[in-house]
Amino acid sequence: MAGAGRALVEVRGLKKHFSVGGGFLQRKKTVRAVDGVSFDVIEGETLGVVGESGCGKSTMGRTMLQLYPPTEGSVSYRGVDLAGLSRQELLPYRKKIQIIFQDPYSSLNPRQTIGSIVCEPLTLHRKDIGKKERLELGRELLRKVNLDQSFVNRFPHEFSGGQRQRIGIARALAVKPEFIVCDEPISALDVSVQAQVVTLLEDLQGEFGLTYLFIAHDLSMVRHISTRIAVMYLGRIVELAGRDELFRAPLHPYTRALLAAIPVPDPEYAARNPIKTLEGEIPSALNPPRGCCFHPRCPMAGPACEEGEPAFRELGPGHYCACHKA
Amino acid sequence: MGTMLEVKDLRTRFHTREGVVRAVNGISYTVDEGETLAVVGESGCGKSVGMLSILQLLQGTTGRVEAGEALFRGVDLLKLSDTEIRKLRGRDIGMVFQDPMTSLNPVLSIKRQMTEGLVKHLGVSRREALDRAIRLLRLVGIPKAEELIGEYTFQFSGGMRQRVMIAMALACEPRLLIADEPTTALDVTIQAQIMNLVRELKDQFGMAIVWITHDLGIVANFAQNVQVMYAGYIVEKADVGSLFARTAHPYTIGLLNSLPANGADRRRRLIPIKGAPPNLRALGGGCPFAPRCGRAAERCRAENPALAELERGHQVACWNAGEGL
Numbered sequence: 001m002a003g004a005g006r007a008l009v010e011v012r013g014l015k016k017h018f019s020v021g022g023g024f025l026q027r028k029k030t031v032r033a034v035d036g037v038s039f040d041v042i043e044g045e046t047l048g049v050v051g052e053s054g055c056g057k058s059t060m061g062r063t064m065l066q067l068y069p070p071t072e073g074s075v076s077y078r079g080v081d082l083a084g085l086s087r088q089e090l091l092p093y094r095k096k097i098q099i100i101f102q103d104p105y106s107s108l109n110p111r112q113t114i115g116s117i118v119c120e121p122l123t124l125h126r127k128d129i130g131k132k133e134r135l136e137l138g139r140e141l142l143r144k145v146n147l148d149q150s151f152v153n154r155f156p157h158e159f160s161g162g163q164r165q166r167i168g169i170a171r172a173l174a175v176k177p178e179f180i181v182c183d184e185p186i187s188a189l190d191v192s193v194q195a196q197v198v199t200l201l202e203d204l205q206g207e208f209g210l211t212y213l214f215i216a217h218d219l220s221m222v223r224h225i226s227t228r229i230a231v232m233y234l235g236r237i238v239e240l241a242g243r244d245e246l247f248r249a250p251l252h253p254y255t256r257a258l259l260a261a262i263p264v265p266d267p268e269y270a271a272r273n274p275i276k277t278l279e280g281e282i283p284s285a286l287n288p289p290r291g292c293c294f295h296p297r298c299p300m301a302g303p304a305c306e307e308g309e310p311a312f313r314e315l316g317p318g319h320y321c322a323c324h325k326a
Numbered sequence: 327m328g329t330m331l332e333v334k335d336l337r338t339r340f341h342t343r344e345g346v347v348r349a350v351n352g353i354s355y356t357v358d359e360g361e362t363l364a365v366v367g368e369s370g371c372g373k374s375v376g377m378l379s380i381l382q383l384l385q386g387t388t389g390r391v392e393a394g395e396a397l398f399r400g401v402d403l404l405k406l407s408d409t410e411i412r413k414l415r416g417r418d419i420g421m422v423f424q425d426p427m428t429s430l431n432p433v434l435s436i437k438r439q440m441t442e443g444l445v446k447h448l449g450v451s452r453r454e455a456l457d458r459a460i461r462l463l464r465l466v467g468i469p470k471a472e473e474l475i476g477e478y479t480f481q482f483s484g485g486m487r488q489r490v491m492i493a494m495a496l497a498c499e500p501r502l503l504i505a506d507e508p509t510t511a512l513d514v515t516i517q518a519q520i521m522n523l524v525r526e527l528k529d530q531f532g533m534a535i536v537w538i539t540h541d542l543g544i545v546a547n548f549a550q551n552v553q554v555m556y557a558g559y560i561v562e563k564a565d566v567g568s569l570f571a572r573t574a575h576p577y578t579i580g581l582l583n584s585l586p587a588n589g590a591d592r593r594r595r596l597i598p599i600k601g602a603p604p605n606l607r608a609l610g611g612g613c614p615f616a617p618r619c620g621r622a623a624e625r626c627r628a629e630n631p632a633l634a635e636l637e638r639g640h641q642v643a644c645w646n647a648g649e650g651l
Contacts, residue, residue: 052513053484160602190368191540195584195598202595217513220543224586224596261518263543264588267566270547277522278515281485 007040008179008211009064014038014073016056016063020286031285033059035235036073038312039320041179046205046212048226048243050219050258052282056235057215058102061181064213065097066090077179095125098172102184104164108156114167115152118142121174141170145200162193166200173204181213186221198225219262223247228318231255234293235285237312241319251321253298254278292324300325328399330502330534331357331380336394338372338379340387345607349375349389351558357502362528362535364549364566366542366581370603372558373538374506380404381419381504382411398502417447420495420533424507426487430479436463437475440494447498462493466523485516492524499531506538521548542581546570554578557604557614560633564640574642576619613645621646 014037022028034056041047051057062068064075066082074081077093085093098121101107108117119138122129129137139149145166156164165185172180182201186194198221204210216222222229223243230240231252239252250256260276280297283289289296295305304324312322338350350372357363367373378384380396380403396403398419403411415421423429431439437459444455456475463471466489479487488508495503505524509517521544528535537549545552545566553563554575562575573579580599587594601618613630616622625645633641 052515162602191542191581192368192584192599193602195596199596199598219514220586220588257515261514263517263521263541263547265542265546265570265582265585266588267546267570269588275518275521275547277518279519281483281516282513 005042005044008043008078009041009213010074010076010079011040011064012038012074012076014060014063014075015071016059016068017071029286032235032288033285034063035285035288037232037235037237038073039230039237039240041211041213042227043211044209045227046214046225048222048229049213049215049232050217050222050229051232052217054282054285055232056285057232058183060232061099061183061213061215065099065181066093067099091125095121095175096178097181098175098177098179099181099183100165100168100172100185102187104161104168104188105156107168108164110156112155113152114142114154114156114159115139117156117167118152118170118174121171125175137174138170141173142167144173144204145170160193161189162196165189165193165197169197169200169204173208176208177210179211179213181215183215184217185214187216187218194221201225219258220264231258234283234288236293236322237320238294238323239319239321241316241321245316245319249319251315251319251326252294252323253300253325254294257297292322294323328359329356329397330359330361330399331536332395332397333376333380334395334397336376336379336396337392338375338384338389339392340389342388342607347606348609349558349606350379351609352394353555353558353560355553355560355563357534357536359501359534360528360532361551362537362549364545364552365536365538365555366540366545366552367555368540368603370606371555373555376555377504377506377536377538381415381421382406382408413447416443416495416500417498418501420498420500420503422488422491422495422503422505422508424510426484426491426511427479429491430487432479435476435478436482436490440475440490440497443494444497459493459497462497463490465496465527466490466493467519468493485512485519488512488516488520489523492520492527496527496531499533501533503528503533503535504538505535507540508537509544510539510541517544542585554581557606557609559614559630559643561615561644562640562642563633568637568640572637572640574636574640574647575615575644576621576646577615580618613643 014034016034018031018033019028020031049057063070070083074083082093115135115138118141119134122134138152142149142151147166186197214225226243228242229246230237233254239255250259257278264270278297291306291308292310295301310322310324312320315321315326334354335352336350337352340347340349353376365373379391391404440459441455444450444458460471460475468474468489509520549566551565552569553560556577562578583597599618604614612627616626631643631645633643636642636647
């Protein structure tokens with residue numbers, strides 16, 4: 001499943017199920033949030049993950065980080081299965097893998113100063129350095145994300161959404177990670193600020209050789225930043241391909257529907273390509289449809305699609321798709 | 327085509343403890359029958375407050391409309407009494423807001439919420455109102471409408487709730503539909519469903535639409551005319567074609583440069599707008615965009631430019647416009 005380059009993270013058959021409900025005279029139900037995904041993240045690339053709310057993309061990112069214990073499957077980081085490690089054994093990997101969260105308001109502690117937020121990972125992972133040196137590193141990190149060094153003594157409420165998101169990025173960078181899961185880092189931001197954060201992420205990737213898993217629902221921004229893109233639907237990856245390949249020749253009907261639904265900011269293009277609608281809504285992950293999970297909404301669905309779950313197979317070089325008809 | 331709505335020099339301020347927030351600073355525009363006007367801008371640019379102002383929906387806030395007129399088919403909405411404007415809101419003017427969960431009442435059934443307006447505004451019987459409500463729910467694509475109408479909003483998904491909101495807004499066949507970011511909280515496939523639905527209904531009922539959004543993609547796909555707002559001012563207005571083809575205001579140009587390009591040159595680097603929008607409590611006398619503008623000159627920092635015609639139907643508020651950007 002490798003493209004060019006070496007796999008940094010190998011995900012195989014990863015599942016994350018949650019139990020919900022259950023109580024007096026009520027059976028527990030299982031939400032199949034992530035239901036068997038396999039892919040590699042290549043060193044130095046940005047792997048974009050797109051999908052609509054509830055498709056399991058954030059859960060997948062967090063399960064890869066072992067923030068949630070996986071129900072099944074493995075996540076190997078440079079060949080070591082993280083799921084099999086104890087908390088103590090996991091610690092060095094926590095340093096190499098960081099996360100940036102979607103909501104820049106709830107992900108920063110309002111009572112901590114910016115300096116202490118940014119330096120917190122250092123207190124955990126770099127016990128060898130002193131307080132003074134730590135604060136100096138904090139200032140350095142703020143400079144890296146284009147914020148004023150004097151902000152170290154201020155509090156999160158004094159900052160705008162875009163500035164807070166940069167503080168979150170500085171915190172993630174503190175321990176010199178190799179791999180960063182960006183969980184919808186720009187969704188809560190205004191257009192002009194989104195561009196600020198995306199260019200910052202691009203610059204940092206160039207400077208530190210970072211690998212990103214970039215989770216988002218905005219396809220046009222994912223197209224801009226990603227090397228390859230994975231499309232998720234109901235807990236599964238339905239298509240994975242190089243960025244240009246995916247947009248030029250999408251194979252899965254869901255990918256095509258997603259692409260046709262994006263309003264492109266160009267009136268001439270819009271006049272030639274009116275927005276097309278996909279009927280119906282996403283089924284509940286509590287009770288996913290039999291066979292191919294997309295078949296109730298799929299314009300191409302046939303009898304085979306209601307029966308068996310399609311295999312996720314390589315249909316062209318580096319182009320994977322799970323569809324009976326593709 | 328007649329004029330449906332004419333807003334003249336609308337000014338709204340919020341009087342807060344920390345100072346006076348100048349949210350809307352003298353905006354004027356018209357919406358014709360059958361027209362879709364998009365109002366574009368980022369958080370805090372006054373696009374929503376401008377709408378709430380003309381509907382007299384700022385009560386309970388510190389916001390006050392300080393000046394201006396809002397003529398809806400010749401009647402000044404700002405001069406209407408509470409009772410009079412209530413008769414118009416929901417009947418002649420339909421409204422859809424961004425968050426359907428907070429705009430629908432969670433403890434009343436959909437049936438109750440939908441029929442109440444019909445009975446009150448149109449004076450039809452409960453039976454008739456129910457039939458009509460069911461028809462509307464079908465129209466907006468809600469399956470099994472006759473069963474689901476007895477349910478409560480929390481039993482619906484986000485997309486379904488937004489459809490209920492739209493059905494309610496259309497219930498009395500309004501002449502004007504004001505939609506404030508109705509699809510922002512929705513997924514892109516659901517957004518496409520709602521956009522196509524509203525377009526169909528517009529063709530069917532011939533209403534005028536004001537669509538508030540921050541998404542230039544929606545503007546390009548959906549509107550005929552567009553106005554761009556910044557810091558409570560309209561900084562550029564045009565028909566959609568010329569706004570995109572001959573973008574004139576540095577802020578609008580900045581917004582477009584912040585977006586990934588579609589097509590051939592998409593590898594180009596994004597060009598963010600520097601800095602952040604100004605504090606509306608401390609707007610100076612100059613152009614509000616000057617502190618972030620690469621072309622700002624002495625005059626821009628001293629004097630705020632008024633909207634001026636660049637070409638027919640294309641207006642821009644910039645001292646440097648027309649000098650070949």
